Amino acid sequence: MTTIQNPILKGFNPDPSILRVEDDYYIATSTFEWFPGVQIHHSRDLVHWELIGHPLDERRLLDMRGNPNSGGIWAPCLSYHEGVFYLIYTDVKSLAGAFKDTPNYLTTATDIRGPWSDPVYLNSSGFDPSLFHDDDGRKWLVNLIWDHRKNRNPFHGIVLQEYSETEGKLIGPKEVIFKGTELGCTEGPHIYKRNGWYYLMTAEGGTGYEHAVTVARSRSLNGPYEVDPGNPILTSHGDLSLPLQKAGHGSLVETQNGEWYLVHLCSRPLPGLQQSPLGRETAIQKCEWTEDGWIRPVNGQRPQLEVQAPDLHAAPVSIPVDCDHFDEPSLSAAYSTLREPADASWLSLTERPGYLRLYGRQSLNSHFSQSLIAKRIQHFSFEAETAVEFEPEHFQQMAGLICYYNSKNYYYLRISRDEQLGKTLNVLIGDNGAYDEALSEELSVEDWDQCFLKVRIEGDEVQFLASQDRESWMKVGGPLQFGHLSDEYATRHTDGFFTDWGFTGAFVGLCVQDLSGEKKAADFDYFICRSTEEF
Template sequence: MLWDHRRRPHAFAGIRLQEFDAKAGRLVGPQKTIYHGTDLALVEGPHLYKRGEWYYLLTAEGGTGYDHAVTLARSRDIWGPFETHPQKHILTSKDHPLAALQRAGHGDIVDTPDGKTYLVHLTGRPTTQHRRCVLGRETAIQEAYWGDDDWLYVKNGPVPSLRVEVPGTRDDTQYWAEQRYTFDAALHHDFQWLRTPDTDRIFNVAGGKLVLTGRESIGSWFEQALVARRQAHFSLDAETVIDFSPSDERQFAGLTAYYCRYNFFYLTVSGTETGKRELLLMRSEASHPHGNLEMPFDEPVQLPDQGKVKLALTIRGKELQFYYAMEGQELTQIGKVYDASIISDECGGHANHGSFTGAFIGMAASDCNGAEAKARFDCFVYRPVQHYTDRYEV
């Protein structure tokens, strides 16, 4: 994909071709822009195939939002000119807002040993009337076929199908299994963190616990001690057990439902200016230009000065509820029911094209005093739930 900083007429200026010399390990020879895309614009993500006497160029257009599309072109000469498919976009939901799979684009062609052809592609499954993709950008597959005219077509397309027959036997046992993470060895590969390559600065696994070193606030552009895994289900339970003794209100650590620095929920064990422990909920919604930090509890919830605290949340479709308990006690509901759908691509600050990571659930620790207060987590539980609101999964 060629980027034109002049934007004449578009920043996404077309698909450029150059030969790669495998022996020399570098690009050689002339460069040529072989395809400028269609009027949908934002042409990118090229895949080049040779089939029979044709070269096929598969591209993405429209950005990764709701105008996303897979566009196919072909030429008998690798250098072009490339003609666009008679359907223009062989896969897209852009004109079908009620289709289950939206934001469909960035495809790739796969041939199976039994002679079938499939198109794998990116997509999103929006929830609520606001069309919010809490699971971010996902991968889907469509059955396709080559027509008598030597063009590729998506079966029942160009709108992607939610359910497709594929080779093999379906087994989603692991998908629905509870994931109980302990910290007896290295951090599980499901977890991710932000920006800090020297991870010893923000976390370590020691003594059967995940130890987070409090860094900047959860809204910081820079260094955060935040370890989280992707939300992979529309409904779920999550919980952790934390041992944390803050010295004042500038130290806090706990459980977060997180999209970005200005789009999150964060239930924390924090302190008062006299060092007493309390529960604090932080909430920010990115529909405001730089988030809108709120502390929605009417009255602080006091905690004993010592002892581990279990923090939990439930998500049922768009409804998010927090809970807490001291060690050995039953969970107690805290706060109101919040809108879980704001932890989504569409509310993540770049609603048109730029957001596609989906929501994360995890643990965080902040020390705005710079004293590196340590928060110790015994475990993390992620429990998928089948719920009637999840029209895609139940």
């Protein structure tokens, strides 16, 4: 029997929305402040998945300059009707404290790879929008309404409103159709129709260790909705020994052969710690319908690492290469940048063929103009390596290799210049906004024309290394804690309000800063990112 190994999308791929179009399956996941927006993975067997692109890949579709950490793209919904793909998304502009600024948009395409249409503004009443296409051709938007008022449930309920495609806007009355169950934090709605029933699937319990998938149903689209007596149908809550935690935020798909599967987010905490630096990932569970018309995972309420695969022909995909020599004219889809697209004003793959050239811009604190490209870290045993040519003229110019969670939490092996020592190495540490340096005295590399930089991750340990010849490596600083680059570590609250949120995951990347505004450039010869797990 062929099995699916969970997670199917490793490393920061949360809030999955799954879609089948004939024999092709697509999953859209959240990208938050990382650009381009929305990851799309493709499969033909639900076992093997390949990243095929990002719909929100132009500034006209997504402008996140100034967005806060863990703002940006939340919980996209991908749907399809009569030859057209529909993508609904939220671009969160603020989230700390009582208020949330959450404009929701719609873009469409006839090909999943684009081009995508100019965005249509829908509303700003809350987040997690989802578009339902009814049998009569009418389209309906559901989303969570956020309530900022004191002593109220901020998760006010799931609101329903019709979308007019001809008018390009929401029309008619708004109606709250579901207030949630006793689990609370009701969000992530999706509507499905089967055998005359409207099924409303929601995420509840909050997107942490109490997260869950719940279901309700009604004979009428606008309710009232009867709660599934077996809720929650999927959760990890109450058993920290499970390898997959935070199970929730589900989305359903039916195969060509009538089999049903549920994709959902999950996390894999470090052993013995409630810290998940790989972020919230995507897993899948096989489901079946009961005689009385409720959906159930076949292996029970708890998420499983191994799941029976559907009765479909195997469709393996190409495995991404470990080493990028920067020989192509554009970056691969595996790279992300912060809040804005990579463009010629700060990045070039052609000025020096075979090298990535980055021009230094603002600091790691910035929510506007960071010269940084990065990949998701997907394994607890992992290493990354690069070679940098950089001749800083003063201490405000820096370049190197970074492990990045957000603008307040990172580890950065950087080259810079000291007035006495010349060109130097050190590891800069961002620890929930507090700045530190791993070495009390800079390490001089004045005679190094090229700096080879490496990071090794093993469990909760992050170790940086450097070499002049790529043969003899030395440690730079002591081991650091990988768990500090996690949602759990980054989330903070004061006086009952969350002042910092963490919803993403750890990245490894290359970056350059020039705090003087002179745009000093660094050249990177290659970038290796590979798992070191034993199979």
